[in-house]
Amino acid sequence: MNTPSHYILNLAVLGTLSPGFNGAITLGAIAPDFPIFAFYLVVRAIEKRPKETIWSEAYYEPFWQNCVAIGHSVPLAxxxxxxxxxxxxxxxxxxxxxxxxxxxxxxxxxxDDAHRHFFPISDYRFISPVSYWDPRHYGKIAASIEFLLVLATVPIVFNLLESPISKGILGAIALLYLWGYTRFYLPIPSPAKSSQTPQNPPS
Ligand SMILES: [Zn+2]
Incomplete structure (x- = not known):
């Protein structure tokens, strides 16, 4: 699932159940993906690896896979x-x-980008038939559900947030989602449609 979706959905659920802890809930919602951000920063900005190999090769190197597994480990959490x-x-x-x-x-x-959620007890990966982004694995349907869930919960989160800056960030995310969804997933006939397959990072 996309990282901003985790922020919005987690805050909608846990922020409603336990008001007053928005900061901790937000950090916990995005922290599991920190190793992926660090990975992208290192391989692109520092190592300057070619863009085409980032998500197909570099991401699957054992060091980065272990970092991502730690972030997504349920036993450790x-x-x-x-x-x-x-x-x-x-x-x-x-x-x-x-x-x-x-x-x-x-x-x-x-x-095929499944995480090892039981690390370090087990290296098992659940290869879901559904991908949140890949059109070959119901990605369009999954993206639609994610998009609708996020849009439905934005008003709940808006009411939970207190600072105008947080509310502004939330509004910007909602607009970005609207733009991204209509660009990548809506079946609008376009000559360039085939070249617009999204290349999402696993998050
Ligand atoms: Zn994640």
Whole structure:
């Protein structure tokens, strides 16, 4: 699932259940994808690898795969959650709860870019028949559902947010989604349609 969707959906669910912890929930929603951002930054900005090989080769190197697996590890997040519960530290509990929800949302929508959600206990990957982005694996339907879910929950999150800056960021994400969805997934006949297949990073 796209990282901004995790931010919006996690905040809509956990922010409603536990008001007052928006910061911890937001961090927990996006932290599992931090290794992917770091990967992209390193291979593009520092190592300057060719764009075509980034998501097909470099991303699958063991070092980066382990970093991504740590970010999406449910056992490690559960350990963190239990430690925070034991210490009575609520922001930490919400952070790890949000990270677990991130993995639960990724689990059913990753095909050949599936994460190892049980790392380090197991290297098992659930190869879902559905991909959140790949048109060869129901990507258009999955993207439509994700898009509608996000749009439906934007008003809930808007009411949860207090600062005008956060509300502005949320509005910008909603507009970006609207633009991205109509550009990549709506069946508008266009001569350049075949060259517009999205190349999403696994998030
Ligand atoms: Zn993810």
């Amino acid at each position: 559960v350990l963190g959650l239990l430690a925070c519960l034991y210490c009575g530290w609520q922001p930490g509990t919400l952070f790890f709860g949000s990270a677990i929800l991130h993995s639960c949302l990724d689990f059913p929508v990753h095909n």
